[in-house]
Amino acid sequence: MNKLLLGRYIHADSFVHKLDARAKLFLSFYFIVIIFLCNNWQTYTLLGILTLVSVVCSKIKLKFFWDGIRPLVWLIIFTVVLQLFFSSGGHVYWQWGIFRITSLGIENAIYIFCRFVLIVCMSTLLTLTTPPLQIADGMEALMKPLKKVKVPVDEIALMLSIALRFVPTLMDETTKIMNAQRSRGVNFEEGSLWHRAKMLVPLLIPLFVSSFNRAEDLAIAMEARGYRGGSHRTKYRQQVWHRNDTLVMMLFAVVTGLLIYLRK
Amino acid sequence: MQITFEKLGFTYQPGTPLAFTALKDVSFTIAEHSYTAIVGHTGSGKSTLIQHLNGLLKPTTGTVQIGEQVITSATSNKDLNKLRRKVGYVFQFPEAQLFEETVLKDIEFAPLNFGYSPKEARQIAIEQAQAVQLPTDVWEKSPFELSGGQMRRVAIAGILAMKPEVLVLDEPTAGLDPQGSREIMSLFQRLHQEQGLTIVLVTHNMNDVADYADHVVVLEKGTVVGDGQPREIFADPQWLTDHHLGLPQTTAFAYQLQQRGFVFTEGLPLTEKQLAHELAMMLKGGNNQ
Numbered sequence: 001m002n003k004l005l006l007g008r009y010i011h012a013d014s015f016v017h018k019l020d021a022r023a024k025l026f027l028s029f030y031f032i033v034i035i036f037l038c039n040n041w042q043t044y045t046l047l048g049i050l051t052l053v054s055v056v057c058s059k060i061k062l063k064f065f066w067d068g069i070r071p072l073v074w075l076i077i078f079t080v081v082l083q084l085f086f087s088s089g090g091h092v093y094w095q096w097g098i099f100r101i102t103s104l105g106i107e108n109a110i111y112i113f114c115r116f117v118l119i120v121c122m123s124t125l126l127t128l129t130t131p132p133l134q135i136a137d138g139m140e141a142l143m144k145p146l147k148k149v150k151v152p153v154d155e156i157a158l159m160l161s162i163a164l165r166f167v168p169t170l171m172d173e174t175t176k177i178m179n180a181q182r183s184r185g186v187n188f189e190e191g192s193l194w195h196r197a198k199m200l201v202p203l204l205i206p207l208f209v210s211s212f213n214r215a216e217d218l219a220i221a222m223e224a225r226g227y228r229g230g231s232h233r234t235k236y237r238q239q240v241w242h243r244n245d246t247l248v249m250m251l252f253a254v255v256t257g258l259l260i261y262l263r264k
Numbered sequence: 265m266q267i268t269f270e271k272l273g274f275t276y277q278p279g280t281p282l283a284f285t286a287l288k289d290v291s292f293t294i295a296e297h298s299y300t301a302i303v304g305h306t307g308s309g310k311s312t313l314i315q316h317l318n319g320l321l322k323p324t325t326g327t328v329q330i331g332e333q334v335i336t337s338a339t340s341n342k343d344l345n346k347l348r349r350k351v352g353y354v355f356q357f358p359e360a361q362l363f364e365e366t367v368l369k370d371i372e373f374a375p376l377n378f379g380y381s382p383k384e385a386r387q388i389a390i391e392q393a394q395a396v397q398l399p400t401d402v403w404e405k406s407p408f409e410l411s412g413g414q415m416r417r418v419a420i421a422g423i424l425a426m427k428p429e430v431l432v433l434d435e436p437t438a439g440l441d442p443q444g445s446r447e448i449m450s451l452f453q454r455l456h457q458e459q460g461l462t463i464v465l466v467t468h469n470m471n472d473v474a475d476y477a478d479h480v481v482v483l484e485k486g487t488v489v490g491d492g493q494p495r496e497i498f499a500d501p502q503w504l505t506d507h508h509l510g511l512p513q514t515t516a517f518a519y520q521l522q523q524r525g526f527v528f529t530e531g532l533p534l535t536e537k538q539l540a541h542e543l544a545m546m547l548k549g550g551n552n553q
Contacts, residue, residue, distance in 0.1 A: 185377030205363035
């Protein structure tokens with residue numbers, strides 16, 4: 001859990017860190033869209049270079065990107081294997097019942113693999129270089145247009161920031177309650193699966209109780225100070241669009257043009 | 265059970281950029297059947313220290329000896345579990361650990377974990393519910409329906425149900441009203457006197473230290489800066505201020521008297537009784553100027 005949400009942001013003074021969260025968020029999504037334009041090795045190489053340059057510009061060690069990929073290794077292997085054995089078309093190298101390896105299958109497997117790795121690297125780059133609260137702010141800004149169709153954007157953004165804010169608190173609370181129950185003879189590490197599942201009850205119930213209490217306190221505190229979501233709120237953390245943000249957006253536009261030119 | 269800390273050191277997240285040394289070179293002894301208060305400024309390492317007492321944390325360096333058992337960084341988790349049975353640990357705001365459907369069920373949780381039969385556990389739960397003076401009509405209620413003070417009693421009963429030899433208390437009266445605090449503190453005092461329980465109390469309340477403890481350990485920045493009887497520790501108000509600690513009310517009053525010329529022959533008194541006694545002696549003897 002720690003790895004997933006919190007330990008992700010790594011502070012450094014780099015070009016990528018300084019980019020606006022909105023730009024980074026938008027480009028991360030945009031990257032996922034344009035990667036589907038790729039259909040030959042030239043186009044994949046182009047996006048590969050783009051990813052590599054971004055990674056290098058972030059001044060973050062490659063190890064952290066590997067940490068991002070690792071949890072997804074099985075998913076990647078599964079998809080690649082599926083592509084490898086079940087694609088049809090092209091020259092057939094090997095066949096056994098419904099399994100067959102074809103030239104097209106190999107090609108597709110390699111492309112799928114590249115697609116996965118590049119997407120994961122880019123999204124990891126976003127979370128590694130942007131503090132969670134900035135991501136929440138960026139989301140809010142990008143979702144603004146949805147207000148027109150009555151999506152409660154402010155409320156969603158508020159929920160997101162509150163959730164992020166309370167992750168560390170909740171983890172402290174979990175440690176505390178685990179320690180308290182350990183002192184009462186609970187052993188969370190040993191015993192059968194059934195026993196361990198049962199031992200989650202003395203952990204989860206107090207956690208729920210304290211979360212509800214905390215949520216209520218927070219709601220009262222916010223109402224007492226007259227909180228209203230909506231358009232008239234100003235922000236403590238201002239988001240500023242710099243020239244570099246525009247430049248990077250233009251770079252991506254150029255890359256898109258190249259992609260369309262290079263693809264089959 | 266005697267408890268000895270020997271050159272204890274503890275570092276959070278060692279080997280990472282976030283490494284933080286919470287304790288270093290801590291050595292002192294808690295005698296059997298004593299009532300030891302551990303005091304110190306916020307962040308001085310009190311909580312880290314007492315978590316070593318029942319093996320929630322293992323020393324990074326040095327050893328902790330509790331009774332016969334010696335704990336080092338290499339002690340296995342299984343051995344720690346044995347220790348937890350002998351050392352009852354009442355956490356800060358212990359009511360956060362309640363989870364069962366009824367008060368009695370919650371109290372019998374620990375005995376059941378430690379292998380008592382359901383019948384014995386129920387017997388223990390009833391004894392402990394009486395010991396903490398919970399009215400019988402709440403025994404079958406949900407612990408979440410009770411008042412704050414009663415919830416805390418249930419939680420404490422849940423710890424006492426393990427029949428510990430050492431009771432560790434981390435700010436047991438935080439958030440209680442004065443009467444509730446007094447009742448809880450006199451409950452511990454009774455256990456200490458009647459059952460000979462060794463008590464380790466972490467507190468900010470110097471009045472409690474003066475009233476109950478017979479041994480005080482002062483921590484600062486992860487090291488022991490004071491270790492002795494309450495009278496010795498409270499004898500030098502200036503030293504206490506330097507270490508961000510206050511005086512018990514009575515001692516503060518006596519200190520002001522001393523500065524106005526009173527002479528306390530046996531050092532500054534800690535409790536009202538002692539103060540009254542000394543003042544009476546002085547007034548009779550006519551020592552004051």
